[in-house]
Amino acid sequence: MSATLTSALWALGRGTGVVALVLFTSAIVLGILARSGRRVAGLGRFGISDLHRAAALTGAGLVVAHVGSLLFDPYAQLRLVDLALPFLASYRPLWLGLGTLTLDLLVVVTVVSLLRGRLGPRVFRVVHWATHVLWPIAVLHALGSGTDAGSTWFRTLAAVCVGSVIVAVGWRLVPSYGGRGWAREPRRSA
Amino acid sequence: MTTRLHIDWTRCDGHGSCVELLPDQLGVDDFGFPVPRSGQRDPVVPRRAEDAARHAVRNCPVMALRMYDAAS
Amino acid sequence: MTTAPSALARRLLDGAGADHEAHVARYGALPGLRLDDLLAAVADSGLTGRGGGGFPAATKVRAVAQGARRPVVVANGIEGEPLSSKDAVLLNRNPHLVLDGLEVLARALHAKRAILAVGPEIEPGPVTDAARRRPVHLVALAGGFVAGQETALVNGLNGRAPLPRDPFTRVTESGVDDRPTLVLNVETLAQIALVARYGATWFRSAGLPDDPGTSLFTISGSVSRPGVIEAERGARLSDALAPARPVRPAAVLVGGYHGAWVPAPDLGARLTRAELAPYSASVGTGILHVLDTETCPLDLSADVMDYLARQSARQCGPCLNGLPRMASDLHRLAVGVRDPDLPNELERMAALVTGRGACAHPDGSARFVASTLRVFRGHVAAHLEGRCPSARSTRARSVAS
Numbered sequence: 284m285s286a287t288l289t290s291a292l293w294a295l296g297r298g299t300g301v302v303a304l305v306l307f308t309s310a311i312v313l314g315i316l317a318r319s320g321r322r323v324a325g326l327g328r329f330g331i332s333d334l335h336r337a338a339a340l341t342g343a344g345l346v347v348a349h350v351g352s353l354l355f356d357p358y359a360q361l362r363l364v365d366l367a368l369p370f371l372a373s374y375r376p377l378w379l380g381l382g383t384l385t386l387d388l389l390v391v392v393t394v395v396s397l398l399r400g401r402l403g404p405r406v407f408r409v410v411h412w413a414t415h416v417l418w419p420i421a422v423l424h425a426l427g428s429g430t431d432a433g434s435t436w437f438r439t440l441a442a443v444c445v446g447s448v449i450v451a452v453g454w455r456l457v458p459s460y461g462g463r464g465w466a467r468e469p470r471r472s473a
Numbered sequence: 474m475t476t477r478l479h480i481d482w483t484r485c486d487g488h489g490s491c492v493e494l495l496p497d498q499l500g501v502d503d504f505g506f507p508v509p510r511s512g513q514r515d516p517v518v519p520r521r522a523e524d525a526a527r528h529a530v531r532n533c534p535v536m537a538l539r540m541y542d543a544a545s
Numbered sequence: 546m547t548t549a550p551s552a553l554a555r556r557l558l559d560g561a562g563a564d565h566e567a568h569v570a571r572y573g574a575l576p577g578l579r580l581d582d583l584l585a586a587v588a589d590s591g592l593t594g595r596g597g598g599g600f601p602a603a604t605k606v607r608a609v610a611q612g613a614r615r616p617v618v619v620a621n622g623i624e625g626e627p628l629s630s631k632d633a634v635l636l637n638r639n640p641h642l643v644l645d646g647l648e649v650l651a652r653a654l655h656a657k658r659a660i661l662a663v664g665p666e667i668e669p670g671p672v673t674d675a676a677r678r679r680p681v682h683l684v685a686l687a688g689g690f691v692a693g694q695e696t697a698l699v700n701g702l703n704g705r706a707p708l709p710r711d712p713f714t715r716v717t718e719s720g721v722d723d724r725p726t727l728v729l730n731v732e733t734l735a736q737i738a739l740v741a742r743y744g745a746t747w748f749r750s751a752g753l754p755d756d757p758g759t760s761l762f763t764i765s766g767s768v769s770r771p772g773v774i775e776a777e778r779g780a781r782l783s784d785a786l787a788p789a790r791p792v793r794p795a796a797v798l799v800g801g802y803h804g805a806w807v808p809a810p811d812l813g814a815r816l817t818r819a820e821l822a823p824y825s826a827s828v829g830t831g832i833l834h835v836l837d838t839e840t841c842p843l844d845l846s847a848d849v850m851d852y853l854a855r856q857s858a859r860q861c862g863p864c865l866n867g868l869p870r871m872a873s874d875l876h877r878l879a880v881g882v883r884d885p886d887l888p889n890e891l892e893r894m895a896a897l898v899t900g901r902g903a904c905a906h907p908d909g910s911a912r913f914v915a916s917t918l919r920v921f922r923g924h925v926a927a928h929l930e931g932r933c934p935s936a937r938s939t940r941a942r943s944v945a946s
Contacts, residue, residue: 317534320488320505329490329532404484404536463487465505467866470486471708471859481711482861482903502897503870506862514900539713 284357292356299349301437304425306342308444310335311418315451320463343393350386378427381420388417418448474542477515478526480507484537491529491538495522515543555775556751556759557735560639563674568641573742575645580610580653587737589745591757596621596693596730597803597830599818602737605727606650608717612725615657619702619721620647622663622672622731623686623693627852628801628832631761632731634773636663639735640675646734647681649741650727657724661731662698664688690802690856694904695728697858708858709904730830732761752778756817760831764789766798767837776816778828783812786833795838796920800829802849803909805916806836825916841935843879843924846917850875853910864907867898871914883929888918 313335316323323331350366353359361379365372367387369380392413399407426441454460461469478491478498487505498516499507509516518526518540530538561567569575578586588603609616620643624632636643644661651659659681663672665688676683684702691697692707699720701707720726729737736758740748749757756778762785765771769790776785782797791797796806799816805826807814814820816828836842854868871894878887895911902908918925927934 327490327493328488329493329528332490332532332534399536407536463489463505465487467487467504467862468859468869470862470865479713480901481713482863482901483709483711485862487862502863502867502901504862504866506866506901508897508901512900 289356289358292352293358296349296353296356296359299345299352300425301440303342303345303349304421304444305440306338306345307418307421308448310339310342311414312447312451313338314414315455318455318463319460320465339396340393343389346386346389375428378424381424382428385417385421385424388413388420392417415452475545476518476520476523476526476540477543478518478529479515479539479541481537481539484535486535486537488534490532490534494525494529494532498522498526515541556739557635557642557732557761558638558773558775560635560642562638563640563671565641565675565678568639572642572645572739575649575738576741578649578653578741583649583653583741584610586740586745590740590748591745591755592733592736592740592748593756594730595732595736595760595831597800599827599829602729602733605717605729606654608715609725609727610654612718614724616654616725616727617658617660617721618647618651618654618656619698619726619728620644620659620661620681620731620734621693621695621698621728622661623688623698624664625688625690625693626801626830626832627690628765628798628834629763629830631763631773631831635732635735635761636672638671640672641679642735642738643731644675644679644681645738645741646729646736648679649738650729650734651680654727656727658682658721660684660702660721662686662702664692690853691858691904691906694906696904698728699726708860709906711903753817760828762831762833764833764835766835767792767794767840768835779815779817781813781815782807782833785816786812786835789835791835793838794835795840796836796842798832798834798836799824799826801832801834802853802913803905804829804832805912806842806920808920824920825912839936841879841924841933841938842917842921843875843928843933844935844938846913846921847872847875847879850910850914853906853913857906858904861902861907863898863901864910867894867907868910870894871898871910875914875917878925878928881928881931881933883931885929887929888925891918 313331317328317331317335320328322328353361360374361372365379365383367383369383370376372379392410395402395407395410422441422445485506489501489505492499492501492507498510498518500510502508511517526540530540561571584603584606587606592602593599594602622632622636647659647661661676661681661683663683663685665685673683686692686701687707689707691709692701694709695716696710696712697707699716700710702721716726716728718725752758759775759777761773761775763773764786769792771789774788786797794809796808797812798804799807799821805824807824807826818827821827836845850872854872857864857868859865871891874887874891877884891914895914898907899911900908924934
């Protein structure tokens with residue numbers, strides 16, 4: 284493989300990884316915004332839900348591109364088995380292993396979400412909570428194994444992502460968040 | 474054949490996407506839950522609103538909606 | 546061949562308890578009918594469900610018979626309504642007649658299982674003894690107002706919480722063990738057992754042409770002799786109440802907490818769909834609760850509405866939120882808060898919750914509220930002026946709004 288192609292794949296791998304992280308961060312924030320039932324001007328509640336879904340699916344797609352380009356890049360030394368089983372890689376096994384975990388979780392979450400019509404709302408809800416585990420692992424993976432991890436721009440970006448999720452999750456836990464903005468009795472979920 | 478929208482009340486959590494997407498068919502009550510404007514349990518979805526209704530069914534975060542064909 | 550009970554004798558309540566031999570001696574052996582013959586007999590008899598719905602029994606049986614899998618037949622003896630005890634009395638006095646109905650249907654439908662579901666209020670004795678020698682599962686489930694609702698019962702039998710489910714999938718299509726399920730009130734089954742033996746013509750020798758047979762009524766409230774009686778369908782309300790000896794009746798709540806009031810001057814009305822319709826009432830499960838002239842009806846209604854709100858399964862937003870709102874407004878009206886908007890708010894909320902839940906709990910509660918406001922509009926007006934016409938009122942009056 285030519286040197287140009289390898290560096291192109293390497294750049295693509297890094298780029299898709301970074302953008303995927305931003306998209307997943309947006310997905311979490313948008314998901315919490317959607318659950319809140321608050322209207323956002325011009326978008327409505329349905330628009331927030333649509334955006335949440337779009338961000339999540341696009342992020343998933345980018346992860347596929349991320350993994351794909353690194354698989355073909357000889358510099359990354361990624362094998363197929365590393366996509367499923369974590370911590371077996373030769374290059375930075377720990378941080379890469381976190382990426383593997385992210386990918387595994389992402390596959391489960393995405394498949395369950397797309398099949399939720401068949402699986403029912405209860406299964407969907409339980410698995411969906413796994414996104415709160417998925418995201419921190421993805422961040423750690425990015426900080427640990429990413430080539431750009433040491434650079435200022437990436438650290439700033441990571442800080443913004445982590446900060447937004449902390450704020451969003453914090454809001455999620457505040458009592459006034461509940462009831463989707465209406466004064467009502469809490470339901471017993473079916 | 475009439476297309477109707479069925480609300481599963483055991484799932485509905487008053488999120489409100491459906492009311493936004495089907496404003497002619499659904500209003501909202503004091504507590505944020507959808508109210509069929511026609512007063513029927515399962516309101517009729519006219520042809521022009523079918524796309525919006527499908528969007529609402531997909532968009533409902535708790536999957537409380539479904540469309541079906543009824544005899545009348 | 547034994548003779549059928551005569552038209553005016555007690556068809557249901559003179560049972561033999563758990564003694565099967567005495568039961569067969571009294572009623573005759575239970576015939577094994579093919580499905581077509583049984584369906585024809587039940588359809589011709591005009592029997593309607595005695596569990597509150599009042600729909601033709603044959604319709605439900607036919608629906609289950611069309612299922613692909615072998616069905617499950619369930620006798621509903623849960624009786625979650627506190628004012629009703631007809632099912633408990635019937636099961637105590639005549640369990641074998643109920644089990645006959647279950648058995649003849651299970652055989653005709655080639656059912657996979659036959660279940661008698663009872664609540665915690667049912668005394669174990671005669672029911673458990675009788676069920677022991679019959680091909681039926683006796684299942685005791687938790688009670689509660691909505692626990693006897695058809696889909697809640699099916700959920701309970703499937704091992705889930707006994708709460709109603711979305712009615713989109715009918716239990717006649719998929720219910721217990723995902724099989725087509727026939728749920729019938731225990732009294733309906735007892736009536737079917739009689740029809741199977743003596744035929745539709747005999748059944749129609751009591752009652753009215755469009756509402757034939759007899760049915761059980763639970764009489765409570767301001768009466769000297771409360772309890773369960775059997776009367777012909779279409780009897781006058783006053784005639785049905787007579788054996789219980791009402792004391793100073795002001796109105797009668799027909800149909801229980803999901804029913805409606807019939808005021809004292811109108812007690813000559815017949816217990817038929819047509820004559821009860823002007824009051825938005827129907828026979829339902831046969832509850833007749835007498836209100837006396839001294840108790841404030843708004844006091845009582847506020848307490849009833851409180852109970853109904855607490856009995857919500859808490860799954861559906863409109864019911865969970867709307868019923869406590871109505872209870873609170875009724876309470877304010879009862880204590881004498883002089884807010885002229887209260888009646889309108891109550892009617893608005895009653896209309897709002899109707900039809901917006903998985904079961905009929907909000908609908909029935911709304912019916913009760915609307916009826917209270919209508920029949921006792923004089924009381925409502927008085928309360929809004931700061932007085933109460935009733936001698937006995939547990940709450941303070943003349944509270945400034």
